[in-house]
Amino acid sequence: MTHFSSSISIDAPRNVVWEAIADVRRHSDWMADAAEIRLTSVQATGVGTTFECETRVGPLRTLDRMAVTDWEEGRLMGVEHCGLVSGVGRFRLEDQIDGGTTFIWDEDLSFPWWLGGRAAAALARPVLALIWRQNLRRLAGMFKESSTC
Numbered sequence: 001m002t003h004f005s006s007s008i009s010i011d012a013p014r015n016v017v018w019e020a021i022a023d024v025r026r027h028s029d030w031m032a033d034a035a036e037i038r039l040t041s042v043q044a045t046g047v048g049t050t051f052e053c054e055t056r057v058g059p060l061r062t063l064d065r066m067a068v069t070d071w072e073e074g075r076l077m078g079v080e081h082c083g084l085v086s087g088v089g090r091f092r093l094e095d096q097i098d099g100g101t102t103f104i105w106d107e108d109l110s111f112p113w114w115l116g117g118r119a120a121a122a123l124a125r126p127v128l129a130l131i132w133r134q135n136l137r138r139l140a141g142m143f144k145e146s147s148t149c
Contacts, residue, residue, distance in 0.1 A: 002121035004107040008136040012143040014093045014101045018074045024051050030139040033057050033131050047071045086110050
């Protein structure tokens with residue numbers, strides 16, 4: 001398993017950031033690599049929510065099946081990835097003294113042996129880190145846009 005982590009400071013209160021990420025269908029609003037997200041459960045939030053995410057990274061395409069496995073309202077969302085790449089991911093929100101929010105994104109992912117396993121993970125690490133940093137910037141930018149006149 002390979003660990004990936006990224007974080008960003010967002011100029012919005014934690015509850016406002018949570019509202020923007022709680023419904024997984026809205027993740028494609030700020031995740032450039034999430035081409036389409038389809039619910040496969042009746043519910044859209046909380047533990048037990050399941051969904052498919054059509055993921056695109058350059059010419060590569062994959063269908064990632066996910067299930068929400070951890071949920072602390074307003075603070076934490078954890079998912080299990082079941083697809084070409086497997087593992088767990090977690091979004092964690094923390095209050096900042098200035099009223100903003102720190103968004104922390106952690107992933108522990110495994111690549112299949114037939115796709116190169118750890119070697120593929122090593123090659124993917126810088127690419128995924130760049131994509132996820134850009135995604136977090138897009139998310140933070142959503143709050144800057146909404147707070148201007």
